[in-house]
Amino acid sequence: MKIVIGTRASQLALWQAEHIKAELESRWDDVQVELKKIITKGDKILDSPLAKVGGKGLFVKEIENELIDGTIDIAVHSMKDVPTEFPEGLELFAITEREDPRDAFISRNGKSMAELGQQKDVTIGTSSLRRQAQLLTLYPHWNIVSIRGNVQTRLKRMEERQMDGIILAAAGMKRLELEHLVKEYIAPEVMIPAIGQGALGLEVRSADTALKERLEFLRHPVTTQCVLAERALLRTMEGGCQVPIGAYAVPKENGSVFLNALVASVDGKEVVKGQLEGNNPEELGVTLANQMLNSGARAILSVVYHNN
Template sequence: MKKITIATRSSKLALWQSEYVKAKLNEHYPELEVELKTFSTKADKILDVPLAKIGGKGLFTKELEVALLNKEADIAVHSLKDVPVEFEEGFVLAALSQRFDPRDALLSQKYASIQELPQNAVVGTTSLRRRLEIKLLRPDIVLKDLRGNINTRIAKLKAGEYDAIILAATGVQKLQIEDEVKYFKPISTEEMIPSMGQATLGIETLDNPELVELVSILHDKNAEIESTIERDFVRTLEGGCQVPIGIKATIIDENSVDVRAIVGMPDGSEYIKEEIVSNINEYKTVGKTLAQTFIDKGAKELLARAEKVAFA
């Protein structure tokens, strides 16, 4: 294969991620021509409605998959947290990148941490999962919807619409815009459990052995272990990308993996939270096992009620 085309969204972050994949491929295959081709997704076009209200599955990926089917591109680069846990027939998740910083981060012009925010501070996020976890940390905080790309969100913060906003740390770091605001404070995964796959890139292709082999050089085993646990957990709970679920698997050493998870109502009124340490060799079953523990405690019913709130 002499040339491949990468399907990507047109945001600065999506382009950074696709350029990263292109550089890795060229590093390994110097003679390979790699082209980027941009597409707009449903989530890029609807910016005035919370994502949970326009459906969670495939909001960031569907148009890129159509490009693969139409032979307009060979591979698609996604933020793994946006990739549905079930793939349509003919598509495969061919590789996972090494994980970047998986933490959420607080950005503010006045306050250095969630704890330092004043009573009834206005915090911007549209993520139901972040809303849940912020409310557990600070029940007094007033939550306000926040849509748009990273630069747009930061501009709204600087315009004084929010006291703080919550973003994925990795996006800010990749674009090297930490200095755009006075305070950029990553939040520990003990305080705020991230979304499944947060800070990992997923490389999607059609089920083509030649392409799968080509992109296998991008694959990171640690990312596979952690994301398998996280995605299995969400799949077993039958939760989409937009319901309030946090799940983070962290490899401790060559024998052990720590897994933290949370589900609940976006207002923090009800939640289930667990942490387990498991043998790393059991990573293909750990997510399902932990999810069953949550199901036994009523997680599916809790998420059904949370989803009704999201679509209200």
């Protein structure tokens, strides 16, 4: 059985695709896996914030088109890049076990966030409005600048532009074996992660039943329950990749899921937080989203969407 995996061409995306390839070939003796690199619109446009040029779908549309055309069989995505709606004929079949979901602070001069927080004229780079909003809530005097590109590009730009630090996903730093560059990992209680952060998603054609049977072993039930709750919240809020929404769900010993979420204004001055526990992930996400929307999140998001 030949399987073609479609992936973005960045070093991290290739690591993720190679990981799935190795898992499949280790599990199935009769499977041959190839990778196909696909350049997405999000990879081409690096000089504008994602919110200004189309948001979340920028990293998946070209890959999904090749799935529909049949030139690839599986799309491997970072779950935090995956829209909540899928084209007809495609589905998110598997969510893998989650890597570290936290954000990571990379310091150019070795100082921690708390140490930099005492200084003036601090410049931090991030491509995420979610991170920006939460940073400004903690340190309103910081200067937050947009920085796009893959991990290596962002690290290079931090040095070139003499930034004090940048925020990246811990999962990517660990997968690329760059943990030595991380000054500190930011606890979810301090900075709520992006929806699905740290997990991989496998998108396939809905009719590909034989392939789905081969992928079944990659599904991680606990991670799936948690990420489904986070995505239900995002979908209900009609949020994309580049909106100041964070959500992080964790499993409880009794089998339920505990969901913690945040919506903030871009300047960090207005924040709506919510927490809820439940047994049905989809219902949990929808219920918490509606509670937060009615508690001020709707007004915050309307301003963000208007400005974008």
